[in-house]
Amino acid sequence: MSSSLVKGFKISFVVLVTLIIWLLPTSALGIDGLTIIQQRMIAIFVFAALMWILEGVHAWVTSVLIILIMLFTVSDSAIVQLIDPSYFPSDQLAENSKGIMVPVGLISYKSIIACFADPTVMLFLGGFVLAHVASKSGVDISLARVMLKPFGTNSKTVLLGFILVTAIFSMFVSNTATAAMMLTFLTPVLKAMPESERGRIGLALAIPIGCNVGGIATPIGTPPNGIALGGLKEIGINIGFAEWMAVMFPLMIVILLISWVLLLNVYKFSSKRIEFKIEGGAKKGWETTAIYIVMGMTILLWMLEKIVGINSYVVALFPVGAFCALGIVTSQDLKQIEWSVLWMVAGGFALGVGMKDSGLAKALVESIPFGSWNVMVVLIGSGLICWFLSTFISNSASAALMVPILSAVAKGMTEQLAPIGGVTTLIVGLALSASFAMALPISTPPNAIAYSTGLVTTSQMAKTGVIIGLISFTLGYIVLISIGQMGIFG
16 A cells, blocks of 8 residues: 555544544533534544644644644634534623624634744744754854763763763754764764674664753753643743753753663673764854854853843844844745744644633533542653653654643642642653653654664664663652652742
């Protein structure tokens, strides 16, 4: 069966399931008082989930479709026939500001479109511009050379250095770009090592481990972090850049050290020395100096957010404006920004807006007795579900699906969650769980890049990924619950 036929079947299946849910009587879905608009939001949510899981189209395309479908079907600027009051029961109608009867729960079209320019999306835009400029100018190569130098040539310390440097780059640069760059440095080293050297496998696996774990350390390190922060911001909880790093950076270091020890013992080196020869570097000239200054100022402003009073979302636009004004970023450079990731994140935010503004989130809370559930079952169970989903689909998609649901769940468990940090522990836990899913070549782009070396088998990646993933998952929740009890996060 051809790939296009398979894709066509997947899309047809998703559309069929979506239409069935869309057209069923509202009473068939088992939620008391469910409105037609809320039913449509459930159908849109199912459409998103199935499309992301089955990959009928690219993940970012699904996100754009979510926003488009919401605008045309559940917004206050939807197709007139779809929101005609005559098709809605009288108890599902209310007067709008103009005194016109309209369906209850219509979502402002401005709110939906605003998801494309949500502050969290802007935060990632700033990070992407920084990463692109560093790569374009060769600054990233110069930084990598400087950072790897202290680890010498001893095979054990080189492995440690490679993991740590990969992770540090992933704190600010996309995981995919970091993995590609580090593989470029590593490829000649791997080729020079004998085929019998098992340490080569450990070095190759250091790429996805460093990338996936490194992403947790900053709000811009990976999209699930931004999705979680965006979800929290919607309910009035703001976690600053430095505040996030104060918790996640130490956690990242601990997990990386454990990973290093594991790789050393599972894939032992027979060679005692490894030498990296990193060619190229930053171009000479005023532009490179300007890049270092702007990058330094941006990171400093992020760190001093509480002191200077400029939030991290606003700071993220500083390098965008500075580099554009200096001519370092051109219109061609802007075309190379990872817009697909930004749109992917925007789609997740749109789902959250839809569930909240349509009243669906409230309806779910009132229909399911979350208050009687064991809080740890919800906390750990949701994390495991997100971890499992992220093993097979985009971690951004997993977070985008889970965050709106858990935000609604948290409202029904306020008292139970309070002793362990409230909704923050629940939502941030999802972001970490998504990042710790690294068991298969399809789990993340860095995994696929490591697998492409031909040095790592699926079973080796799965064994290492599951062990490190479970250790990371356990440590992550221990840290979140501990700081939640101390009230460190908002």
